[in-house]
Amino acid sequence: MGKIIAIANQKGGVGKTTTSVNLAASLGVLEKKVLLIDADPQANATSGLGIDVENVELGTYQLLEHTQKAQDAILSTNSPNVDIIPAHIDLVAIEIELVDQDKRESMLRNAVKELRDLYDFILIDCAPSLGLLTLNALTAADSVVIPIQCEYFALEGLGKLLNTIKSVQKLHNQKLDIEGLLLTMYDSRLRLSNQVVDEVKKHFDQMVFETIIQRNVRLSEAPSYGESIINYDAASRGASNYLSLAEEIIKKNK
Numbered sequence: 001m002g003k004i005i006a007i008a009n010q011k012g013g014v015g016k017t018t019t020s021v022n023l024a025a026s027l028g029v030l031e032k033k034v035l036l037i038d039a040d041p042q043a044n045a046t047s048g049l050g051i052d053v054e055n056v057e058l059g060t061y062q063l064l065e066h067t068q069k070a071q072d073a074i075l076s077t078n079s080p081n082v083d084i085i086p087a088h089i090d091l092v093a094i095e096i097e098l099v100d101q102d103k104r105e106s107m108l109r110n111a112v113k114e115l116r117d118l119y120d121f122i123l124i125d126c127a128p129s130l131g132l133l134t135l136n137a138l139t140a141a142d143s144v145v146i147p148i149q150c151e152y153f154a155l156e157g158l159g160k161l162l163n164t165i166k167s168v169q170k171l172h173n174q175k176l177d178i179e180g181l182l183l184t185m186y187d188s189r190l191r192l193s194n195q196v197v198d199e200v201k202k203h204f205d206q207m208v209f210e211t212i213i214q215r216n217v218r219l220s221e222a223p224s225y226g227e228s229i230i231n232y233d234a235a236s237r238g239a240s241n242y243l244s245l246a247e248e249i250i251k252k253n254k
Helices: 016-029 044-048 060-065 089-098 104-118 132-140 158-171 191-207 217-225 237-252
Strands: 003-007 034-039 082-085 121-126 143-149 177-186 208-214
Touching: 003 016, 003 132, 016 034, 016 044, 016 082, 016 121, 016 143, 016 177, 016 217, 016 237, 034 044, 034 060, 034 104, 034 132, 044 217, 060 089, 060 104, 089 132, 104 121, 104 132, 121 132, 132 158, 143 158, 177 191, 177 237, 191 208, 208 237, 217 237
Parallel strands: 003 121, 003 143, 034 082, 034 121, 143 177, 177 208
Antiparallel strands: none
16 A cells, blocks of 8 residues: 655745655656646645646546545656656636545645555655645645755744644644655755754654655756656656665665
């Protein structure tokens, strides 16, 4: 049965989508069957895997509305062993539309039940907020990866996210675990980056992934070509980092 991992942090620009796309591609290259669910109305994970967002007809919106079967919304991608349930800008409206629904926080969990046996890993790229979309992702997930950028405000808001995770564990999903804190955008030349790494490891110790995602130009370029870093430049430092993260997650979940 596949493991569902949400990639979440309410802060924008910390590397959630970069991690979702490249972790999915890396797991795929390591011969794991992967589904990426784009749960962000910006749909960057969708375009980052080469899907034309304008032509998306079925996706996460229909999944949350329960108007389509999950399997009907799945698209194949240009990354080996990786499928996606895409997003579209219409996902913006879902929080308003679900607000009066019973068990609105469980819509995604109920929709993806049937997919667990088809994949080794199901990754959910969350929106940069702690709204109903992210709540649905956390309720559906077995665990959560929290990307933290190695910059000044790194730990700002982390307490709020951890409190939200505790609330979800208490009210909606007792099995939700923290897969790990992932340090991103690391630059070894900067004293600040090293201070953030030390601070996070000091406070969270075993919860922090050994793999650190280094700042890498190729990682920034890849989405504009609709490719993961594995497809775009497999020899880059970014590809090496995400393959290392994928191996760490596989090892942890054996």
